[in-house]
Amino acid sequence: MKYNTFGKLGDRVSRLGYGAMGLGGVFGRHDEGELVRSIVNSLEQGVNFIDTARNYGESERILGIALREWKGDRPFIASKIQSKDENGWGGPVPVQSAFPQGWLRESTEISLRQLGVETIDLMQLHQYWPHWDHVDYWMDELLRLKEEGKIRGIGVSIPDQRHDIALSLVQSGKIDSVQTVFHIFDPLPLDCLIPLCQDNNVAVIARCILDEGGLTGFLQQDTVFEDGDFRKTYFDYLPRHLYIERVERLRAEFVPQFANTLAELAIKFVLHHPGVTTAVSSMHVARYANENIAAVDREPLPDGIFEEIRRYHRWVRNFYETKYWR
Template identity: 30%
Template sequence: MEYTTFGRTGLRVSKLGLGGAPLGGVFGPADEQGVEKMIHEALDSGINFIDTAPSYGRGESERRIGKALIGGRRNEVVLASKAVGPGESFDYATTIRSVEHSLERLQTDWIDLLQIHDVEQVSYETIVNETLPALEKLREDGKIRYIGVSTRILSLLERYARINRFDSIQFYARYMLIDHTAKDALLPLAAEKEIGVINGSVLGLGLLADTPAPFLNPNIIDEAAKRMEQLTFLRKTEPHGLVEPAMRFSLSQPAIHVTLTGAATREVLRANLAFCDGHGLDLEDQQRVYALFQGKSLFPAEKEASK
């Protein structure tokens, strides 16, 4: 396992992190005992970063993670969760309550990294005047250590990164083989500000694993298929042959501190662990990928709620 320093926090984190959505059954049934075994195997294999959220399985992901860490393993983990979520108010009181409930489900006295979940849902003013002050109060009280922000909209992450009140950013499906637009402005800005960077969904919500998420727009699936046809020079012979190059593409990017694996089974976890050997794509292949889709977002322009 490779490790790196998570921005200005000084935390040493594994470059591969365990994503909590599958642990809560978000993408299909997840046996509770199997989840606990997966978490223990991940820790035994050197993963020390786990990312979850209250909305993953309506709290089930947090509860299962908390249960798995009972017995002395909490101190082995940089534990990240999120505040509020879809359909909730991002006001001060709701944010405090959200984190308090997460602490209960996770059975811990502190959360290492608390991120504001999907900030595009509300206005910039609400985030800076309500949500963020609530997290800063929780940090003063010792209930959280660091504060992050998450969204798929890169321009929003850039805006929040510039105010120097966040320790981390998290995006998803924006630094992957068929959409690497995060590298153009966001990653250099995060490096300049010494902000920790978490990359989620490096398989593009299942697109690069040939199993697109059912909620994806058909137009996006079609465009992704066209782009994937141009990546035959990377595809391995085994089923889902773009998974390995996709994982290596992210794991070898020095500006990304944690690449999340949303493993639904221990077999997938083990496969992804095998890519943590320090070898990325060949430089020539990486440059070819960059040239193919330079500046080309896979996703259509999205309305940015936070103005």
């Protein structure tokens, strides 16, 4: 495993992080014992960054069980405050409806109890919109939690692919990290957000690095998702065959010459730029987790191949629109 410094906080965190969204059942049901073991499995292989959220069902509670079982060094724990306004995922809402006064503290206290820890290393807003910058109370509440030692760092998670909405906040010096969608089909954070974070010593957490699994090549025309699976409508933003054709183009051009698998190619692409502090992937299935972790130590993509993928395989579209814009 390779490690980076997490911005101003200074922690050394694994370049590949454990994305704990899958612990909440959004990618199918799994035995709780297996989920706990999946966390320990990743920690044993050097993963020391875990990203969870209040909004991820039982994720924090299950993670808390794993932390009590784990006998090694405590990993870096990032969580997110749950928004009270579901409309805030698809478009801007007032900060008062998403995070009313007092809720940031209440949500954080719940997270602390569920995780069984006294301090959360990074607390993120699970929604963020730039017009909130003109309202002071939410940042003041987070700063008080930091002063009290309940959180160590402050970050925001951008709701969807609109990466540029956090640029002014990054420049303000008020936050420690930004979490954003970033993968082969959507490399737009490379244009402005990632370089600006580098200039301001703000950590970048890349998420959806496998595009909800699509960049592993698992998706077929007849793939059926069970009710409750986050991906049930995700890949049908456009006719599914268009997605499959683009994935197969990647396979034909770059596998196995530059990566053993499509997933490895996707991970190498996201980790190529030094401005990406850590990239989180759902690793609740040990077999896939092991393959993803192994990819970090393999030969990086040549610069020319990275640029070729960035320029000729980008396919920017907002799949979240199938969920929040009818």
